[in-house]
Amino acid sequence: MNFDPRFSGRNFTSVGTRPIRPDGVDKVTGRARYGADFNMAGQLVGRILRSPHAHAVIRKIDTSKAEKLAGVKAVITAADLPDLTDGDTAMYDILDNSMARKKALYDGHAVAAVAAIDARTARQALKLIEVEYEVLPHVTDVDEAMKHSAPLINDAIFTEGLEEKPVKPSNVCKRTQYGHGDVHQGFAEADMIVERSFKTEQTHQGYIEPHACVASVNADGTADLWVCTQGHFVYRQHCAQLLGLEVSKLRVTSSEIGGGFGGKTHVWAEPVALALSRKAGRPVKLVMTREEVFRASGPTSATSIDVKIGAKKDGTITAAEATLRYTCGPYAGMWAEIGAMTAFACYRLENVKTVGYEVLVNRPKTAAYRAPSAPMAAFAVESAVDELAKEIGMDPVEFRIKNAAQEGTRASYGPVYGPIGIGPTLEAVKNHPHMKAPLKANQGRGMACGFWFNFGGQTCTDLNIGMDGSVSLAVGTVDVGGSRASLSLVAAEELGIAYEHVKAVVADTSSLGYNDMTDGSRGTFSSSMATISAARNAIKVLRERAAQMWDIPVDDVAWEKGHAVAKGATHGNLAPLSLKEIAAQSGKTGGPIAGHSELVADGAGVSFATHICDIEVDPETGATRVIRYTVVQDAGKAVHPTYVEGQYQGGAAQGIGWALNEEYIYGKDGRLQNPGFLDYRIPVCSDLPMIDTQILEIPNPNHPYGVRGVGETSIVPPLAAIANAVSNAVGVRMTHIPMSPPRILAALEAEREG
């Protein structure tokens, strides 16, 4: 079926309204089933033994005592997960991360696991497993890890991307470079140059629901997995490959999800649960504790970034350069590269150069976190941009407007932009009442911009019309932020029926073709495209059935406002047939009516946001309070504005936590000191003001309704917006995130002492 994804202007009936979400009642009454809410008859409790060392050779694991404990049904080590990755190094890393093979590479790395009849027995069994470690020197800091003297994490890693292949292994697994023009010449033309170094600490996505799954491997080689995930098809692919199962014989069902933010795009304990079930011959439920979530899943990179930007007195940026070093955990990643791509994406630059270094450290394997890598780069760049504006004596908004990218600009990471929202968000901020509101003593206002690519990807959707005219929509993208409501609106819009008659579900992996996971802000973008396509296919069938009912050529039947309408002078007296009427006759006109769609959703429009933040600093203690916060972001088209606003607010809330207090704190022994919500301080409700939002709609030319992804960009500007606000409140430029009270107070004291 040919599907034209191009934007065509139209007046919407359902899209843009704010109905109640279909999963809402279950969620507020506690009936919704999350990962840990699945149970099977005879299921066992799985628990994982984790390394207490940051870096250690595993000499020997003796599981014999644990195996003899009454109630223990299976004990596994890496030996029970043989390497089937066949040279696929990314998959090998996932395997090794699920269960350490030769070395424990971070505090919390899984080394063995048990399945027992209850939690108490499982806990006792873990204590009976004897692991002989040879503790090695470790390194957790990004800059330390790059030194020649640093302990080597993997001696098979030689830095890629250098002109000459290095002769010695190193903790830097890759160097990447982006940009165009000549920065040397650009800096020579500058009247003012700002050059600064920044650091950001590692943060966790902080999803409220810990990883949880129930795995059941059957004797006939089939298996089921119920799991909390952002992408059940991807989990199926990975688990099948690691366990040696045929993809179609592993059925994965995704649960409701209590937050993921990128952390549930990656398998951690699921292959272990499947291996335990295979060995025990019974279903195994495995739920991570919060401590395990912090020590062994998730986190984003810690970074060290140098930025240099030069401008003329008139405010034109002449050159911009950044060096970005990102931690990957102990396995290769492309986190610095993404940072290098996003760093200057907001600006129209003639001379720009960014270099990224991927750095291995003894920390958990880095995972995506909402616009991964972009917030740290934006923190460094937007802080320097603000400082440069100040030095030139220009208003920071005007300075950004003068240099903002626009349609036709060649982005610093390569492509040429189509219609984009950076200029409009800046103009909206300039005119926003927030910018003119008065401030009190010790309060400051900051603003910053952010960019995210957005992603489309493989998508498959089924739309089935019931005989009563109601519509069920089966999608394969996990609903992380209200997409079932949004997709129901899209189906209702396209078919011309009421939202209430559409029911969207997330189908399991045996019921639908492959779908990429819900990441890259693709859920609503790509599944709405597939839903529109599926609905249009269903409309074609509806028209055919109406033509049959009327006994006229199908070309004479149009679809208007939920009805088949006969066109042409000869059928003038035929009353339109509603979808419901056609559906009621479907048994006699050719059977069920459905529309299917499979596509690769290309053309996810890039996304921009500008944030404004007011902050109050207590100069005696360094304590901060966010007084007011405003998000302005381009949505292309807001399908369900309430959930678009929710995404804007959620990203800002996470960014505020990251900016002010969240951080992984490692002891000298390389052990994580704060694996819990008490001392890993995400903001509580009373820490945040009402976060105001303003949705701009600059249509994405590559989507029928103009939709762009909206989920991630909102976390990109807050770090910088808050740093700029602190600088304006108390006159100190904070270069280390989080700006916790001890760091702010130390900076203030240093400033006072001159």
Added chain:
Amino acid sequence: MRYIRPLSIEDAVGQLAGAVGPAAILAGGSDLLVRMKGGFIEPELIVDIKAIAGLSDITETADGFRIGAAVPCAVLGENAALKKAWPGVVEAAKLIGSKQVQGRCTIVGNLCNASPAADSVPALVAAAAKAVVAGPSGKRTIAVEAVPTGPGRTSLAKGEIIEAILLDKRAPHAGDAYQRFIPRTEMDIAVVSAGVNLTIDEAGVIKAARVALGAAAPTVLLVEEAAEVLTGRKPDEATLERLAKVCSGACRPIDDKRGTIEFRRKVAGVLAKRVATTAYQRAGGK
């Protein structure tokens, strides 16, 4: 694991004294259950003291107040007389955890958990509160600052239970206050904290003072030098600056996940100033 719910303090003491393996006392459980779930302790005997007569009551006596060991912190806030007499103690108790936690947790539990960052303890120390200890050899009354001996350690012997906290009857022109520093607005543990209890004369001159600091040393600190700075003076700017300096100097803090040595020192002084000012106002000083 054995769970018992004795009806008398003698029975509870006897059970604890005779326990073979590790034993724990359960009142609100807001520390105990967390430690058990985290796998830090696996008690073989749990003695729930909530059914013991009198332990869930706040009694006003001729000498002051007697707060039973099983009284939840939220209930302290519902007692108007106690709140009026000892607002600092009550506000400290009402900072622990969240609203839900305050419905379960107790000040005796907070004291016996022996964390240097316990919120209610600096306020109790400043208030010169006493603890009534029941044990195998009878009862004794000790100052609350004599209970914790280090992080997680107390002076209580095997079989001993604190059955109540005693607070003196309030003299006229007296006030107390407590504040802690946390990076968030609630649901957090003190990075550093201060409790101050003052009595003033008709002219507004401080007659007696007690200043206590939390999370500034292995146990809560009673800073006698700080009391000397305040006594005989009004809390003018110079006096408050001296108070801050003395408090900062008295700290013996550590660097940890919650704060640095420098930060705790500085902020201990800042909080002492602010808390002393509030206590002075509550005492009727202007």
